[in-house]
Amino acid sequence: MDSGRKKRYAVVGTGSRSKMFVRAVVGQFKDRCEMVGLCDTNRTRMAFHNETIENATGRKVATYLADDFDKMIEEQKPDTVIVTTRDCWHHKYIVRAMELGCDVIGEKPMTTDAEKCQQIVDTQKRTGKQVRVTFNYRYSPIRSKCRELIQDGAIGDVRSVDFNWLLDVRHGADYFRRWHRRKENSGGLMVHKATHHFDLVNWWIGSRPKTVFALGARTYALPEMARRLGLENHAARCQECMVAYKCRYYLDLRRKEEHTRLYLEGEKEDGYYRDQCVFADDIDIEDQMSLVVRYENGAQMSYSLHSFMPWEGYRLAINGTLGRIELNVGETSYISGDGTIQGALLKDRSSLMVLPLHGTPYYVDYPEGKGGHGGGDAPLLVDAFGFREGDDPLRHAASHIDGAYSILTGVAANQSFVTGLPVEIDSLVKF
Ligand SMILES: NC(=O)c1ccc[n+]([C@@H]2O[C@H](COP(=O)([O-])OP(=O)(O)OC[C@H]3O[C@@H](n4cnc5c(N)ncnc54)[C@H](O)[C@@H]3O)[C@@H](O)[C@H]2O)c1
Incomplete structure (x- = not known):
């Protein structure tokens, strides 16, 4: 790219989440970035974001319906396509964007099943383009600190992980109101939501899932x-x-x-209804899930995800040969698009502690992260748009390979729910 030229971005999927990316391009990063096109199946939502763009830059950008995605790329020549559609269509745009010569910044989950994941992996290999999955949680200070402690040897070699995530009655219920409630759209919470959690574990312990056995059920949204x-x-x-x-x-x-x-x-x-009943019969995703995972490095994890809970956040313990880390996090409750900060960390209900096997336990301080997803959204944007200064010894940036391994635990869990059998990750996708 010519160094004087602004980097060109297009967005496909102009719902609620795309707002963060649109605003970053036309606001914070406007000196070196520009928005050149919007694409969606819905004109009303594209118009909403185009208003933001016009307010910031004085002009609207071209909008394209989904069938004209190729036309958008041809006419607007973006360097990078930002993919923020409904999960089940991520693969389609990631693959096509790469085939048409673009890099991709894609929202999580990278995709929803093994076949789509294989298409992304194969296309990336063929085209050499870059796919970046926006795992904002990696960037929140308390989670970065956890990675740093493990990387610096505070608990020795990781042996096991105990991880329990709770979605509360406000935020958690929202997954049962719209498209997420059908597995064909989202892969269920094991993929749509837990991709964040499984990515964190892969990143924290520096390994990849190998074998998954899982149980899941719908017990409340009925x-x-x-x-x-x-x-x-x-x-x-x-x-x-x-x-x-x-x-x-x-x-x-x-x-x-x-x-x-x-x-x-x-x-x-x-006909996209945002406020469907959470007790409807046609919901087919689970609302409680438990699984065990063995990792390539020999560590094992027990994990659970519960929705319709009284509070939002998680309890995590990572056990190593020298000690244990306990990470407890409370998050604010919210509904996507309600104007409040999404998943802000509650400092008075969060703590990070190291418990050496033969020493005195100690709390570890961490910088306060401001903003969405435990303070992860803001630094994620800086990194994803290429404005990070200096090295990143914790390697926050997530590639398509990270995106793949983060979903494969959930894809395997979905398979295990049905068959009642353990699933080998290497049977799902060939890298
Ligand atoms: N990283 C995070 O913390 C985080 C938070 C929220 C959402 N997300 C992700 O962002 C994505 C969007 O979520 P959202 O809450 O904005 O959902 P949304 O429903 O508000 O927006 C999705 C958009 O995709 C469009 N769309 C649907 N099918 C399409 C198709 N075939 N082609 C083009 N556009 C299509 C819809 O019309 C809609 O405008 C999801 O993948 C979600 O997982 C990530």
Whole structure:
């Protein structure tokens, strides 16, 4: 690229999450970056983001419906495509962007199943283009500190991991309202959500999953639970629900501007309803999941993910030959697009402790991360858009290989839920 020229970006998938990337390109990084195109199946959502672009730069960019993705690349010639569509379409745009000569910045999960993952791996090999998966949690200071401790030998060689993540009744319930609630769209929470967690473990312990055995079930997001809560006459969506007044999961899309403009006003185009009932029968993702994983380095993990919980955050312990790390994190509750910070770290409910096998336990301090995802969003953007200064000894940046290994634990778990058998990761994708 000519060094005087601004780097050109296009976004495909202009929903809620793309806002962070659009604003970064036309705001914080505007001196060296420019937005050149938007692509989506929905014109209303593209128009919403184009307004942000116009406010920041004084001009709108060209918009393209999904079928015209190739045309966008041909006409606007982006260097990098930012992929923030619904999860099940990530592979399509990642692969095509690389084939058309672009690098990719892609949201998590990189994709939703092994076949799509194989397509990405093969295309990357063939084209040599770069795919970067935006694992923002890696960048939050408390999680970076955990990696640093392990890398510096504070607990010796890692032997095992105990990891329990809780999604609360506000944030967790939101996965059951829209497209995430169908496995074909999201891969279920084992892929859509736990990709973050499995990536963190791979990164913290410096290894890759080898064997996975898992159990999963839907135990709360069920018609039966609606009956038990006296909500049996609920409608398919909150907007039309006669029992909304007594439902703790009622979401009024008219109350938040972003919900109204992106979803309520956009739904006439594509029938994307943002406020579907969390007790519907057609939900097919699990709401509680437990698994055991063996890693290539011999470590093993027991992990669980529970939704519809009273608080949001996790308990983690990593055991090594010299000691143990205990990392407890409380996060703020939120609903995507409600205008609040997503998953901010609650300092008074979070701690990082090292417990040597034969010494005195000690707390480890960490810088306070500001903003979304434990303070991970802001440094992620700096790194992903190429503005990091100096080396990165903790190797925060995640490649397509990291993206692949982060989803394969969940893909294997999905398979294990059905077969009741352990799954070997190397049977899923060939690298
Ligand atoms: N890293 C994080 O912490 C984080 C947080 C939130 C969301 N995300 C990820 O960001 C992505 C988007 O999530 P969101 O909350 O913005 O969802 P969203 O539903 O608000 O936006 C998705 C957009 O994709 C569009 N779309 C659907 N099918 C398409 C297709 N075939 N071609 C082009 N566009 C299509 C939709 O119209 C919509 O505008 C997801 O992959 C999600 O996992 C990541």
